[in-house]
Amino acid sequence: MDALFPQFFEHANDALFILSQSGRFVDVNPKFVEIVGIPKEEIIGKTTELFLPGGLAQSQERVKQILREGKLGPYEVEATTPLGKKVLSISAFTFHENGAPVGVIGIARDITAYKQMEKHRQALNTELEQRVAERTAALQRSNEDLERFAYMVSHDLQEPLRTVTSFIQLLDKRYKAQLDTDGAEFIDYALEGAQRMQQLIQDLLTYSRVGTQGQEFSETDCEAVLAQTLHVLQTAIAESGAEVTHDPLPAVWANAMQVAQVFQNLLSNALKFRGAEPLRIHLSARQDGQQWLFAVRDNGIGIEPRHAERIFVIFQRLHPRREYPGTGIGLAVCQKIVQRHGGRIWVESEPGKGSTFFFTIGRKGNTYGQDERE
Numbered sequence: 480m481d482a483l484f485p486q487f488f489e490h491a492n493d494a495l496f497i498l499s500q501s502g503r504f505v506d507v508n509p510k511f512v513e514i515v516g517i518p519k520e521e522i523i524g525k526t527t528e529l530f531l532p533g534g535l536a537q538s539q540e541r542v543k544q545i546l547r548e549g550k551l552g553p554y555e556v557e558a559t560t561p562l563g564k565k566v567l568s569i570s571a572f573t574f575h576e577n578g579a580p581v582g583v584i585g586i587a588r589d590i591t592a593y594k595q596m597e598k599h600r601q602a603l604n605t606e607l608e609q610r611v612a613e614r615t616a617a618l619q620r621s622n623e624d625l626e627r628f629a630y631m632v633s634h635d636l637q638e639p640l641r642t643v644t645s646f647i648q649l650l651d652k653r654y655k656a657q658l659d660t661d662g663a664e665f666i667d668y669a670l671e672g673a674q675r676m677q678q679l680i681q682d683l684l685t686y687s688r689v690g691t692q693g694q695e696f697s698e699t700d701c702e703a704v705l706a707q708t709l710h711v712l713q714t715a716i717a718e719s720g721a722e723v724t725h726d727p728l729p730a731v732w733a734n735a736m737q738v739a740q741v742f743q744n745l746l747s748n749a750l751k752f753r754g755a756e757p758l759r760i761h762l763s764a765r766q767d768g769q770q771w772l773f774a775v776r777d778n779g780i781g782i783e784p785r786h787a788e789r790i791f792v793i794f795q796r797l798h799p800r801r802e803y804p805g806t807g808i809g810l811a812v813c814q815k816i817v818q819r820h821g822g823r824i825w826v827e828s829e830p831g832k833g834s835t836f837f838f839t840i841g842r843k844g845n846t847y848g849q850d851e852r853e
């Protein structure tokens with residue numbers, strides 16, 4: 480073993496040094512000389528004060544500590560050398576001879592490059608985080624601007640549209656008898672168009688209000704919300720002959736009015752897009768981590784999987800209005816509501832077999848939606 484040490488000392492890829500009990504360099508290996516850039520003969524006999532800050536006292540104190548405790552490190556020091564500042568990771572041990580401590584042997588690993596890389600990486604990360612935060616803030620601003628714009632436009636459009644509608648209605652009432660069939664038909668078309676526009680504006684207003692209305696979240700009993708929704712839809716349910724069933728529903732941390740809106744939109748769609756089979760709709764909910772996963776299943780006409788994402792985009796519909804009436808806003812509203820409750824909404828479906836709309840909502844104590852606004 481003893482014979483191996485000089486070879487090991489000579490060829491080690493880390494800097495090795497031996498200090499006397501009084502903290503003076505007794506020996507250093509070639510790697511040490513290479514790292515600090517000072518000839519060996521100028522190092523021997525000096526203390527670590529030669530490279531390290533803190534003066535002679537600190538240098539000797541550290542040696543005493545190693546002798547006392549048997550070992551120290553790894554710890555990092557910044558050494559000042561003729562080759563510049565170096566960050567060294569040092570581990571040092573007491574060196575024994577015939578059972579008695581005679582000095583210290585240390586390993587100094589040059590981690591300057593690694594430290595620089597780390598610093599660089601951290602700077603990059605900070606810059607990246609900053610950029611993401613800036614982009615997010617900009618997006619949020621433009622989103623809010625758009626929302627405000629949609630709200631203002633739809634709100635301001637209502638007034639002139641009301642004037643147009645009432646004058647067409649007046650024309651219809653007073654002059655229809657004096658017109659030929661073409662004229663009467665034109666009035667019908669104009670009235671129909673105006674009514675449709677009114678509906679679109681109404682829906683657009685609903686959509687743009689999702690983010691600003693219904694700020695309060697509270698413990699919301701979904702059983703009660705569903706009962707209320709079924710009451711609102713009772714005529715449509717009776718007309719369709721649908722059988723609507725549901726599992727026990729939980730209480731969630733949400734805005735009750737908006738949960739009702741999601742239930743109503745999904746149920747109305749299930750009623751509207753029914754097939755030839757007697758319609759069956761089932762609502763269920765199960766716990767999914769910190770959230771509840773709701774499912775509204777129907778056995779209606781279904782949706783081709785390639786349209787599964789598109790239908791949540793505002794004004795996107797898969798059927799002409801003649802077949803199924805609507806404005807294509809219901810699911811966009813659902814998505815916006817679910818997202819501001821910290822959840823997700825999606826559909827799984829097979830054409831001809833039916834669709835299941837899934838959405839998640841936070842459990843009690845999940846204040847996601849509120850935190851976000853603060």
Ligand code: ADP
Pocket residue numbers: 744748749752777779780781782790791795796797798804805806807808809810811834
């Ligand atoms: P609207 O019902 O006014 O058309 P929605 O945004 O609610 O608007 O729905 C968008 C489209 O998604 C619908 O036009 C329809 O093509 C499809 N869709 C929604 N719900 C169902 C359903 N339960 N079954 C089949 N298709 C559906």
